[in-house]
Amino acid sequence: MTKPVNEGGWHFVEDGPDGRRAIGPVTTDQIVALIRQRRLHHGSLVWREGMNQWATLGQTPELAALLPAPPTAPTVEPGAIARAHGDPIGDNLGMRMLLPVGRSAWAIAAGYLGLFSVLGVPAPLALFTGIMAVREIRAHEHIHGMGRAVFGIVMGTGGTLVLIIMLARM
Numbered sequence: 739m740t741k742p743v744n745e746g747g748w749h750f751v752e753d754g755p756d757g758r759r760a761i762g763p764v765t766t767d768q769i770v771a772l773i774r775q776r777r778l779h780h781g782s783l784v785w786r787e788g789m790n791q792w793a794t795l796g797q798t799p800e801l802a803a804l805l806p807a808p809p810t811a812p813t814v815e816p817g818a819i820a821r822a823h824g825d826p827i828g829d830n831l832g833m834r835m836l837l838p839v840g841r842s843a844w845a846i847a848a849g850y851l852g853l854f855s856v857l858g859v860p861a862p863l864a865l866f867t868g869i870m871a872v873r874e875i876r877a878h879e880h881i882h883g884m885g886r887a888v889f890g891i892v893m894g895t896g897g898t899l900v901l902i903i904m905l906a907r908m
Contacts (some may be wrong), residue, residue, distance in 0.1 A: 748801075751783040751792070760785075769795075770804055780805055844871035845883025848890025858904065861897025864890040 748769055749762030763786075764772075772778040773795075780796035795801050848871050851864035868890030875881050 747786045749785045750778060750795075752777065762786075766801075766804075769801060773804060773806075780808075840881065841883035841886065842871045842874045842881050844868075844874050845886040845890070847871075848894070849883075849886035852886075852890040852893035855893040855897030858897060858901045861894050861901055863894070865894030865898055868892075868894055 747763045748766065749760050750764070750769070750772070751758055752761050769778065769784070778784075778795055780794065780802075782795045783792045784795050784798055784801060785792045789798075796805060844867050848864055848868035851860045851867055855861035855864045868887045871883060871887035871890065875884050875887060
């Protein structure tokens with residue numbers, strides 16, 4: 739048989755400067771005070787005699803009812819985030835897979851030049867445009883195309899090395 743909720747015997751885990759430690763026993767009123775002080779929350783570990791193991795405060799029926807209701811999540815109109823960036827098509831994953839929207843022009847060029855870098859001459863250009871694309875993408879978090887930029891760098895580096903070796907043997 740479990741003890742009534744008003745009785746003490748609760749233990750809780752607290753993070754302190756020396757690490758985690760179990761504190762208790764405390765009464766239910768003290769648990770309520772700790773919740774109000776924001777020292778205990780939904781995920782805090784609690785235990786008392788009669789429980790098989792430690793549980794989160796939110797999983798303990800006697801104490802979960804004492805927690806404040808979580809705030810409601812704000813509602814976001816579909817497409818509002820995309821419109822906030824000014825490029826609704828570029829933020830749509832499906833459209834980005836079909837069309838090069840929302841991508842760096844440098845990354846697109848690096849991708850195509852990387853494909854043709856096996857011919858040798860476009861390789862240094864693929865390397866250059868790939869580096870420029872990475873710089874642009876890092877500077878503007880809403881621009882996509884890192885994969886194409888890296889592809890251009892890798893293929894451009896390989897093609898440039900082959901071009902240098904071929905020119906050195908002439």
